Amino acid sequence: xxxxxxxxYLNEFEDxxxxxxxxxxxxxxxxxxxxxxxxxxxxxxxxxxxxxEAEYLKPWKxxxxxxxxxxxxxxxxxxxxxxxxxxxxxLFSTDGFPYLVAVATMTGMSQEQYSNMMLAGGxxxxxxxSKSNPDL
Amino acid sequence: xxxxxxxxxxSHVPAIAAAIDLGKQQQPYWAPIFKGFEFSRKWMxxxxxxxxxxxxxxxxxxxxxTIFPTFAIGCADEFESADEGWGRRPVPLxxxxxxxxxxxxxxxxxxxFDMTVVNQMDVDHGLTVPLNLLFGDLKPEDQWPCEVxxxxxxxxxxxxxxxxxxxxxxxxxxxxxxxxPEDLKVVVFGTGGMSHQLQGTRAGLIxxxxxxxxxxxxxxxxxxxxxxxxxxxxxxxxxEGIELVMWLAMxxxxxxxxxxxxxxxxxxxxxxxxxxxxxENQPS
Numbered sequence: 001x002x003x004x005x006x007x008x009y010l011n012e013f014e015d016x017x018x019x020x021x022x023x024x025x026x027x028x029x030x031x032x033x034x035x036x037x038x039x040x041x042x043x044x045x046x047x048x049x050x051x052x053e054a055e056y057l058k059p060w061k062x063x064x065x066x067x068x069x070x071x072x073x074x075x076x077x078x079x080x081x082x083x084x085x086x087x088x089x090x091l092f093s094t095d096g097f098p099y100l101v102a103v104a105t106m107t108g109m110s111q112e113q114y115s116n117m118m119l120a121g122g123x124x125x126x127x128x129x130s131k132s133n134p135d136l
Numbered sequence: 137x138x139x140x141x142x143x144x145x146x147s148h149v150p151a152i153a154a155a156i157d158l159g160k161q162q163q164p165y166w167a168p169i170f171k172g173f174e175f176s177r178k179w180m181x182x183x184x185x186x187x188x189x190x191x192x193x194x195x196x197x198x199x200x201x202t203i204f205p206t207f208a209i210g211c212a213d214e215f216e217s218a219d220e221g222w223g224r225r226p227v228p229l230x231x232x233x234x235x236x237x238x239x240x241x242x243x244x245x246x247x248x249f250d251m252t253v254v255n256q257m258d259v260d261h262g263l264t265v266p267l268n269l270l271f272g273d274l275k276p277e278d279q280w281p282c283e284v285x286x287x288x289x290x291x292x293x294x295x296x297x298x299x300x301x302x303x304x305x306x307x308x309x310x311x312x313x314x315x316x317p318e319d320l321k322v323v324v325f326g327t328g329g330m331s332h333q334l335q336g337t338r339a340g341l342i343x344x345x346x347x348x349x350x351x352x353x354x355x356x357x358x359x360x361x362x363x364x365x366x367x368x369x370x371x372x373x374x375x376e377g378i379e380l381v382m383w384l385a386m387x388x389x390x391x392x393x394x395x396x397x398x399x400x401x402x403x404x405x406x407x408x409x410x411x412x413x414x415x416e417n418q419p420s
Contacts, residue, residue: 009295012367018338019375023294027201034201041197041219076336085334085376086195086292089150093221098151100406103339114340118404122331122342129371 017131022084030082033070036060037083040090049094076106138236138313138320142183143390143415144176145326145354145383146269148192150261151406153225156273169410172400173269179398179414180270184281185323187233189240189309189389190263191287191382192327195220197260204293205252207305209244210259210286211237218258226276227264233283236316240285243312249305259286266327269412282323291328291379299369299381300362306388313389326386328379330401331372332408341374342409347401350380351413355396358387376408391420 005025006014013021020026027034036057039045049056057067069077070091078088085103092102104114117123129136152169155161161170197218199205215230241251263286268274271281290296297305306324313322330350333341350373353361361384369378394415402410 009366013294013370016338016371018336019333019370020336021294021370021375022292027204027293031201034196038196038200040221043219043223046221079335084196084292087201089195090221096222098154098406099334100151103334103407106335107337107339117340118342118407121344121403122409123333123338123340125341125343125346125372128338128341 034087037087037090138316146412147410148265148327186320190325192262198257208252215259218260240312247308302385303388306385326383330409330411333374346372393418
């Protein structure tokens with residue numbers, strides 16, 4: 001996604017740290033990845049995927065970065081390559097993981113650290129509101 | 137004449153679906169969450185609506201990446217629970233009200249809200265979790281106690297509609313309901329929220345202060361809430377906190393004068409701050 005293409009409206013979100021707003025450009029970028037994920041809503045496709053992941057991915061024409069991210073279950077990399085969490089949820093559900101587990105992997109924290117943070121009230125917005133103003 | 141008697145908002149966290157389907161309601165993590173809906177289930181059982189118009193967002197279930205309808209309405213007779221990657225949820229079939237939904241669609245379109253009319257779709261946790269929370273942990277052989285008109289709003293791909301536009305849509309929805317000749321008691325649901333972020337290194341964001349102000353504003357100053365820009369939702373309530381614009385669609389469908397009969401707020405529910413409110417319409 002080229003920054004040049006971003007409208008002032010979309011560009012404002014880029015100031016929020018650690019956040020990839022799923023805009024129309026990312027939607028274009030992630031189309032094949034997200035549609036692959038949608039295919040996992042059918043039990044027979046989940047079985048085929050589990051039997052041979054790399055083979056199953058071929059017809060979906062993912063970029064090399066997207067395919068590697070899927071095979072490594074690197075959710076942050078999938079997001080950076082146009083994935084959206086609700087589409088990606090079909091992948092982690094196929095693996096038998098809930099949102100809490102998949103989401104935690106994107107934060108750089110361990111599962112335990114992330115769960116404990118949530119139990120203690122979640123991530124405090126202080127300091128993570130704005131890249132340009134870390135004091136907010 | 138059909139009439140809207142009350143509005144309900146609630147988060148629709150998918151982990152609640154798993155907790156119900158796996159029978160975890162009594163576990164220490166889940167017990168306080170389900171206890172928070174005891175009053176609501178009693179209230180709903182006494183309120184007995186004929187129809188629930190349920191505003192929610194589809195989470196890439198009925199709509200794939202080929203299409204992101206901003207405002208849609210389910211006009212089918214029935215809706216099956218979607219397979220979101222772990223099989224279809226064991227919940228009753230959702231029965232719609234086709235005639236009423238078609239009337240609402242027509243009224244909204246002629247009122248300049250260009251709806252997408254959906255004649256077939258599955259409904260995901262965004263719709264079935266609120267039904268569970270308000271009507272109980274029903275099994276597939278049971279029946280939901282009222283008809284349900286699914287009303288999906290896009291909050292997945294940016295830009296979603298503004299809060300102001302959603303509120304105006306709610307106003308038009310009220311007009312549509314009140315111009316339907318059949319005597320129907322209608323409850324409008326606005327679902328999703330509250331603060332949560334499901335992606336990026338900032339995931340797990342929760343903003344209790346902001347959420348509480350939003351709950352207060354929903355009852356007392358919804359017009360004030362319609363002035364919030366998308367940027368504020370994302371900055372303060374997380375990238376998925378944007379779902380709260382759907383609560384404003386519900387609020388727009390109510391009278392200015394409402395009575396807050398119940399409120400519940402709990403952190404955490406999975407990655408999310410769970411918020412819930414019941415507003416009864418008062419004479420305007």
